[in-house]
Amino acid sequence: MPLTPLTPLAQAQQPAGGIAGWVADLVDTMGGPGAGLAIALENLFPxxxxxxxxxxxxxxxxQGVxxxxxALFWTTLGSVVGAVALYWIGVLFGRERMHRIWGGLPLVKASDLVRTEEWFAExxxxxxxxxxxxxxxRSLISVPAGVQRMPMPLFLMLTALGSLIWNSVLVMAGYWLGDRWDVVGTYVGVLSKVIVVLVVVAVAAYVTVRLRGRSQDRQQRDA
Known part of the structure; x- marks a missing residue:
């Protein structure tokens, strides 16, 4: 039985399983469109x-695949396609529904959402x-843009430019690093964790301030 010839990525001994293996198979099979599909899905599923x-x-x-x-064209197109899908989720969700849900949340005020909308408008x-x-x-920002009905041409232009910069940095890093491309993920992964921690700290600080404010209001009423 003749052996199936190895693809360039398989010859380079890339991971056969997990996300890296899945992406390698997509790119091997479909080329640029496969990379674009992977990035479109990455936008929808962070x-x-x-x-x-x-x-x-x-x-x-x-490797010449x-x-x-x-690579830059298709990954940027994939980023835009995924972002547009999230934008329309924001449009369908709508401002009125956002206000209804916000109004039912504890520790928040309607004025907070109004200020957020004013900030986004500016x-x-x-x-x-x-x-x-x-x-x-990078994925989540598309939803408020849809909720606020940012003009689609402007949204597409900003998304394409921002995505092209981000994609170019990471694609070029993999291109230059060769079989050490996975080093990029280590550093960006650390950055992602730092951002998540900062967000958690900010939310915790916000909740603490709200609870203290309610406690002070209650004490003033009781006095």
């Missing part, structure tokens, strides 16, 4: 790590653009 998908795509470009231009363009380069938030 647990899929771009810090694995993008450097591995860059490594594949270095696809061109570097193709700084939304920077948030969407820069958010594409921040782990964790």
């Amino acid at each position: 647990p899929l790590p771009s810090e694995v998908i993008l450097p591995l795509t860059g490594f594949a470009a270095g 696809l061109s570097l231009a193709s 700084h939304g363009t920077k948030a969407v653009f820069l958010g594409r380069m921040v782990p964790v938030f």
